[in-house]
Amino acid sequence: PGNKKVLNQQLELRRKFISSSLSLSYEEPIYMKQSAFQYMYDQAGNTFLDAYNNIMLVGHCHPKVVKAGQISMAKLNTNTRYLYDELFTYSEQLLSKFPPSLNKVFYVNSGSAASDLALRLAQTHTNKSKVMVMEHGYHGNTRMGINVSHYKYNHKGGPGKKEYVIQTPIPKIFESGHNSEEEASKYFIEKTLSDISLNQNEIGTFIAEPIIGCGGQVPLPKNYLKNIYPAIRKQGGVCISDEVQVGFGRLGDFFWGYEMYGVIPDIVILGKPMGNGHPIGAVITTKEIAQSFENGPEFFSSFGGNPVSCAIGKAVLEVIEEEELSKKAKETGNYLKNQLKELGRRYPEISDVRGEGLFLGVEILDHKKRPDRKKAQYLKNGLRQRHILIGTDGPHDNVLKIKPPLYFNKENSDTLISNLEILLREK
Numbered sequence: 001p002g003n004k005k006v007l008n009q010q011l012e013l014r015r016k017f018i019s020s021s022l023s024l025s026y027e028e029p030i031y032m033k034q035s036a037f038q039y040m041y042d043q044a045g046n047t048f049l050d051a052y053n054n055i056m057l058v059g060h061c062h063p064k065v066v067k068a069g070q071i072s073m074a075k076l077n078t079n080t081r082y083l084y085d086e087l088f089t090y091s092e093q094l095l096s097k098f099p100p101s102l103n104k105v106f107y108v109n110s111g112s113a114a115s116d117l118a119l120r121l122a123q124t125h126t127n128k129s130k131v132m133v134m135e136h137g138y139h140g141n142t143r144m145g146i147n148v149s150h151y152k153y154n155h156k157g158g159p160g161k162k163e164y165v166i167q168t169p170i171p172k173i174f175e176s177g178h179n180s181e182e183e184a185s186k187y188f189i190e191k192t193l194s195d196i197s198l199n200q201n202e203i204g205t206f207i208a209e210p211i212i213g214c215g216g217q218v219p220l221p222k223n224y225l226k227n228i229y230p231a232i233r234k235q236g237g238v239c240i241s242d243e244v245q246v247g248f249g250r251l252g253d254f255f256w257g258y259e260m261y262g263v264i265p266d267i268v269i270l271g272k273p274m275g276n277g278h279p280i281g282a283v284i285t286t287k288e289i290a291q292s293f294e295n296g297p298e299f300f301s302s303f304g305g306n307p308v309s310c311a312i313g314k315a316v317l318e319v320i321e322e323e324e325l326s327k328k329a330k331e332t333g334n335y336l337k338n339q340l341k342e343l344g345r346r347y348p349e350i351s352d353v354r355g356e357g358l359f360l361g362v363e364i365l366d367h368k369k370r371p372d373r374k375k376a377q378y379l380k381n382g383l384r385q386r387h388i389l390i391g392t393d394g395p396h397d398n399v400l401k402i403k404p405p406l407y408f409n410k411e412n413s414d415t416l417i418s419n420l421e422i423l424l425r426e427k
């Protein structure tokens with residue numbers, strides 16, 4: 001009862017100071033106090049297993065990242081109008097993760113600022129204003145970000161689709177109604193190619209996530225980008241890969257999502273895990289696109305690329321490498337995916353398990369094969385009562401999202417599966 005009182009006081013303060021357009025997770029929100037690696041601790045001393053926060057890629061409060069921030073904050077904080085080592089050492093390390101054609105970096109402070117800048121870069125370079133976006137995609141909270149995010153502009157009360165936006169279907173193989181993956185893939189490729197040809201020579205930008213997060217963790221068909229990228233370029237456009245959710249090794253074999261599909265984008269958007277919770281974002285692009293932008297006004301971000309952010313970003317890259325976190329993401333991800341599929345054989349409401357590494361989605365359908373939002377929410381809230389954090393998303397909010405810190409291990413997977421099973425058995 002004491003805890004209930006503290007929670008209610010918190011909720012009251014929240015309502016007093018914070019707009020209700022900011023949502024809270026769970027029917028019973030959690031008053032958090034501390035976190036470490038894949039665990040979070042609430043005000044009452046409960047331990048939660050975090051299977052959801054992809055920002056904390058190398059683990060909540062990883063000591064190496066914390067220390068890098070502390071040391072650099074006590075030493076120097078300035079901006080990119082001065083020369084300092086951290087900017088070069090970090091940029092060199094970050095760009096070494098990309099193919100040689102992607103060799104210029106612009107630093108900002110969020111994924112939204114990165115996507116906004118990426119769209120400006122694309123528009124400046126191509127001099128074409130039409131943007132092709134994917135249904136249920138999300139790219140950021142700026143006005144431009146909302147305008148290219150079907151997930152937001154199409155929402156109740158959203159601004160609607162702008163004339164310059166061309167919306168192509170989410171290529172979701174599951175539920176496409178085709179007999180085979182090849183057939184579904186062919187259908188989606190042909191549909192998008194025909195959307196491109198209807199707007200021939202007018203599309204300056206194609207923007208897509210490698211696995212569509214807000215759309216319900218939907219990977220693209222294998223050959224999709226291999227067909228779409230050349231068609232966009234042929235009519236004078238450039239291709240953006242939004243790696244904010246999936247980048248930095250979470251996918252196991254692929255450090256970046258676009259690698260899954262054997263393509264190289266013209267512009268890449270980075271954010272979330274880049275600073276393991278410290279607000280950094282970036283746009284990576286080619287020399288040619290950067291040059292087009294140089295003809296315009298100076299680009300300046302007060303905080304983008306400051307030495308503290310660079311030191312933190314560098315520590316994140318080093319931890320990924322030193323602790324072989326991509327390898328861990330692959331091993332644990334495969335193990336968890338198989339376990340989820342096995343659970344799906346016994347509980348048919350688990351209708352599809354998809355994703356790569358530690359970026360997984362579980363589609364929940366009812367016995368008539370319709371999206372079952374209620375069951376998905378029941379599972380999410382039930383797991384929360386059992387001190388396990390996951391999310392839900394997708395147009396029907398019926399997809400469980402699992403994207404934990406990469407410290408999440410096989411034992412944690414077993415805990416998640418056994419608790420899911422208890423909840424599935426109950427209902």
Ligand code: PMP
Nearest residue numbers: 110111112138139140244245271
């Ligand atoms: N792109 C994608 C794919 C995202 O998921 C998000 C955030 N959910 C953003 C961009 C925007 O990032 P931020 O919230 O850091 O502005």
